[in-house]
Amino acid sequence: MTNAPGPFSDRYSRQELFAGIGPQGQAKLRGSRVAVVGCGATGSSLVTLLARAGVGNIRVIDRDYVEPSNLQRQSLFDEHDAAESMPKALAAAKKISAVNSDVHVDGVVADLTPANANDLLGDAQLILDATDNFETRYLINDFAVQQNIPWIYMAAVSAYGLTMNILPHETACLSCVFPAAPQGIVETCDTAGILNTAANFVASVGATEALKFLVGHTDKLRRSLLSFDLWSNDRSEIATSKPRADCPTCGAHQFPYLAGEGRPHITLCGRNSVQIHERHRPISFPEMEGRLSPHGRVKHNDFVLKFWHDDYEMTLFPDGRAIIKGTTDTAVARSLYARYVGS
Numbered sequence: 001m002t003n004a005p006g007p008f009s010d011r012y013s014r015q016e017l018f019a020g021i022g023p024q025g026q027a028k029l030r031g032s033r034v035a036v037v038g039c040g041a042t043g044s045s046l047v048t049l050l051a052r053a054g055v056g057n058i059r060v061i062d063r064d065y066v067e068p069s070n071l072q073r074q075s076l077f078d079e080h081d082a083a084e085s086m087p088k089a090l091a092a093a094k095k096i097s098a099v100n101s102d103v104h105v106d107g108v109v110a111d112l113t114p115a116n117a118n119d120l121l122g123d124a125q126l127i128l129d130a131t132d133n134f135e136t137r138y139l140i141n142d143f144a145v146q147q148n149i150p151w152i153y154m155a156a157v158s159a160y161g162l163t164m165n166i167l168p169h170e171t172a173c174l175s176c177v178f179p180a181a182p183q184g185i186v187e188t189c190d191t192a193g194i195l196n197t198a199a200n201f202v203a204s205v206g207a208t209e210a211l212k213f214l215v216g217h218t219d220k221l222r223r224s225l226l227s228f229d230l231w232s233n234d235r236s237e238i239a240t241s242k243p244r245a246d247c248p249t250c251g252a253h254q255f256p257y258l259a260g261e262g263r264p265h266i267t268l269c270g271r272n273s274v275q276i277h278e279r280h281r282p283i284s285f286p287e288m289e290g291r292l293s294p295h296g297r298v299k300h301n302d303f304v305l306k307f308w309h310d311d312y313e314m315t316l317f318p319d320g321r322a323i324i325k326g327t328t329d330t331a332v333a334r335s336l337y338a339r340y341v342g343s
């Protein structure tokens with residue numbers, strides 16, 4: 001049975017008519033399990049496309065909350081989510097449940113780390129990268145190559161997009177193509193801006209590759225690093241059909257990102273902010289509000305607590321993780337955290 005009887009029984013009829021999917025492919029999609037890491041612009045589009053296409057189990061992992069500047073491109077969120085600072089992973093799961101109650105979206109509010117990678121990614125058939133940073137991408141690459149789980153690299157900034165399918169030990173991995181993360185100033189959405197169309201384009205290409213993989217048409221998967229600029233119409237493709245013989249990751253099986261070597265517990269997360277995620281300390285928001293309110297304005301819902309002090313804005317999550325805005329100085333962020341939350 002592909003469709004349950006009922007008012008939505010022909011939900012997938014147009015997709016089943018497509019020869020590459022068919023009723024058998026549709027049944028496979030329903031039984032599929034994917035993980036989407038990051039739920040910004042690319043992640044929003046990916047989750048929407050895959051959920052509407054009937055991919056049965058989607059885990060969405062995101063560490064951030066919705067802000068007004070997200071609404072131009074992050075298509076799963078609305079003004080209410082931004083006003084409430086809703087965690088993106090939870091807002092995404094809620095939105096999708098209204099779009100397709102046939103699929104299960106598991107929203108996880110967390111930073112992907114070496115410690116939780118196996119719990120969050122270990123049961124996925126396919127991992128989709130919708131993150132905005134190379135540290136997380138190399139962690140995904142280490143985990144995926146070690147566990148032999150295919151993944152799709154996607155990136156979008158400005159009018160530009162990049163994507164590559166990684167089939168461990170069959171095609172090139174991320175380290176084969178980019179042996180080291182770019183050094184120095186890297187353009188981000190916070191510096192170079194971004195067109196919503198660039199993120200949607202890269203998500204459309206990646207979601208299509210995901211569908212091919214999940215229905216078993218692996219012969220149709222693109223084996224190249226594809227890049228395009230929607231504004232200039234420049235486009236290029238680099239073959240990635242073979243792993244590099246001297247690759248430390250897929251060749252020599254070295255997984256430094258998974259081992260967490262040198263991983264800082266305090267990270268810069270763009271847009272003039274610092275993330276502190278060194279300890280898990282369950283936090284009671286009502287108790288914390290009582291403690292913080294003599295020192296500044298405090299507001300909380302069930303998911304996040306916000307605290308404004310001088311020029312800083314601290315957002316606390318229930319597991320003790322914090323994002324501190326208004327500084328890129330990790331020492332300042334650490335001291336604020338220690339002073340008001342605890343060291």
Ligand SMILES: [Zn+2]
Binds near residue numbers: 177243
């Ligand atoms: Zn490699």
